[in-house]
Amino acid sequence: MGGQTARQLQADDTRRRVFAAAIAMFAAHGYHATTVDAIAKRAGVAKGTFFIHFATKDAVIVELVRNQTAAAREARLRALPSGRLAALRATVLELGEQAGQSRELSRAVLSATLENPAVAGDADALFGAVLADLLEDARLAGLRPGVDPEQLARGLMAAYLGAALHFTSSRSGEGMAVLLAPLVTALLANLGESSPASQAIQETIDANVPRRSEPRARRR
Numbered sequence: 001m002g003g004q005t006a007r008q009l010q011a012d013d014t015r016r017r018v019f020a021a022a023i024a025m026f027a028a029h030g031y032h033a034t035t036v037d038a039i040a041k042r043a044g045v046a047k048g049t050f051f052i053h054f055a056t057k058d059a060v061i062v063e064l065v066r067n068q069t070a071a072a073r074e075a076r077l078r079a080l081p082s083g084r085l086a087a088l089r090a091t092v093l094e095l096g097e098q099a100g101q102s103r104e105l106s107r108a109v110l111s112a113t114l115e116n117p118a119v120a121g122d123a124d125a126l127f128g129a130v131l132a133d134l135l136e137d138a139r140l141a142g143l144r145p146g147v148d149p150e151q152l153a154r155g156l157m158a159a160y161l162g163a164a165l166h167f168t169s170s171r172s173g174e175g176m177a178v179l180l181a182p183l184v185t186a187l188l189a190n191l192g193e194s195s196p197a198s199q200a201i202q203e204t205i206d207a208n209v210p211r212r213s214e215p216r217a218r219r220r
Contacts, residue, residue, distance in 0.1 A: 015053040018043045022060040031108035061112040062122045068098035069126040084141035092156045100176030106168045159183035
């Protein structure tokens with residue numbers, strides 16, 4: 001913050017308040033029912049102030065996706081010292097953790113990306129950067145012969161997107177961890193039981209599945 005002026009600091013604080021207000025409104029009322037007027041009122045700013053920081057309410061959605069994907073990439077960096085397999089797992093499960101914080105927020109993201117091509121393009125670029133990380137880690141993970149690194153990376157991303165779609169469209173109480181972790185487990189199982197690293201990472205993933213999902217699994 002050393003080089004920032006008092007005016008810049010105030011502007012940053014206002015932007016954070018507007019963003020937080022918008023996220024709260026999306027989570028409480030949904031994407032379509034949330035208006036710029038309502039966001040500005042909740043943030044305690046004039047409507048014009050909203051537009052200083054965000055061109056539209058869709059721009060808030062892009063900012064949310066940017067934050068979510070940044071969190072996933074940061075989780076990857078923290079996991080890298082434990083190996084590329086750990087980084088793969090951390091990246092995808094953090095995406096799930098971010099999406100799973102609010103079903104209504106995830107629905108807002110889905111609505112905005114479906115209805116606004118510009119938002120869809122921005123979201124594709126942000127998730128594309130995450131996919132590039134997954135591809136790099138898969139290629140450097142030392143997978144057993146016969147495992148296609150690109151197929152693994154794209155499969156992990158597809159698992160996240162599929163779980164997120166089910167999470168947003170379902171009215172059940174299943175959370176993203178319950179939906180996503182078994183998919184990640186199944187994909188990483190393709191690395192082969194002969195790989196100690198694969199076995200260790202799979203056990204870690206299994207440990208992250210909430211216990212409330214276990215009775216459901218036993219009834220199958």
